[in-house]
Amino acid sequence: MNSAQLEIQMIASIVAMACAIPGVFLVLRRMALVSDAISHSILLGIVIGFFITQNLQSPLLILLAALTGVLTVILVEVIQKTGLVKEDTAIGLVFPALFSIGVILIAKNANDVHLDIDAVLLGELAFAPFDRLTLGGMDGGPKALWVMGSILLLTLLLLFLFFKELKVTTFDAGLASALGFSPLLMHYGLMSVSSITIVGAFDAVGAILVVALMIAPAAAAYLLTNDLKRMILLSMGFGVLSAVIGYWTAHFLDASIAGSMTSVLGLVFFTVYLFAPDKGLIAVLYRQKQQRTEVYLISFLLHLNNHSEEEERHLNHLQEHINWHQVRAKSVVDLALKNNMVTIENKLVTLTEKGRDFTSLALEYILTNREDKIEHIKKDFFLFRG
DSSP states (O other): OOHHHHHHHHHHHHHHHHHHHHHHHHHHTTOHHHHHHHHHHHHHHHHHHHHHHSOTTOHHHHHHHHHHHHHHHHHHHHHHHTSSSOHHHHHHHHHHHHHHHHHHHHHHHOTTSSOOHHHHHHOOGGGGGGSEEEETTEEEEEHHHHHHHHHHHHHHHHHHHHHHHHHHHHHOHHHHHHTTOOHHHHHHHHHHHHHHHHHHHHHHHHHHHHHHHHHHHHHHHHTTOSOHHHHHHHHHHHHHHHHHHHHHHHHHHTOOHHHHHHHHHHHHHHHHHHHOTTTSHHHHHHHHHHHHHHHHHHHHHHHHHHOOOHHHHBGGGHHHHHTOOHHHHHHHHHHHHHTTOEEEETTEEEEOHHHHHHHHHHHHHHHHOOHHHHHHHHHHHOSOOO
């Protein structure tokens, strides 16, 4: 592995960590699409900054691009608050308008300037190591590494200083106001940090990868934990892992680095989406199957509790009286037997004492609809769930 390869991976990893932190709060605040809007609309700020300074390296470009990102959020909120359209519609109206204005300005006034639309959208990490920072005639390394490293340190500092305020305003804005925190200030502070992060990563990785690095790791982490600190760490870890694996995937396939990293991010999210222990698709489907089985069992026991007639409790006629097919009736009877809730004698099903206790508690849950009642029932009575 040569130095350029190492630098590309370092830049991608630092960009991933810097994007992960605001990305977590955007996901939790249900503002994921805002990152896409900002990543496109900041082109207008970059173009205006270039027209003013005639220098692509000027800090004014970063400042104006960040302000354009905040302006995007403000315009979205203003349109949304009219009540005529929803937030996603407002985002779909604002960022294409600002982005297209930037594209028109480039096409009309900067045809001879190196502002490549393809690079803006897709980025090209392979070129990042060639843009070096020179300090006193000495090579200081890639500029992107210094820029994104500084942004990452600033983001970590702000996170450390305002973690409590961000946490409270994210989950309960009303409580935050009662405690003296300003949800509006935290909101625009987060949008400003998001804009600065996106602007810093814009030149190296492009708009598409910035959005992917902000949202995909945070979304995957959200499926794995309910702890905010752990979610931030997992999100940063997923981002770095995807950046490194994506780079080597692009290296071996001779493909786009940004495209490969984005594909790996999608694969990571899809894997977590399927196999997350509590919120994954497989876990959810299994839990739904368990719940259906529990409902069948409760229905069966309530039927036995309400009927003393032998014909209503006879094995050969259960599916007729409960309107179940034979396979389901057999599986529910077997489950009740495993849990020692019924006994069978001469093909007549009878509730045991445990079955009667369970049925009375189940009735109490049905009448009160209290979650603590059903959880208590599950822990005390269910040994098997089929």
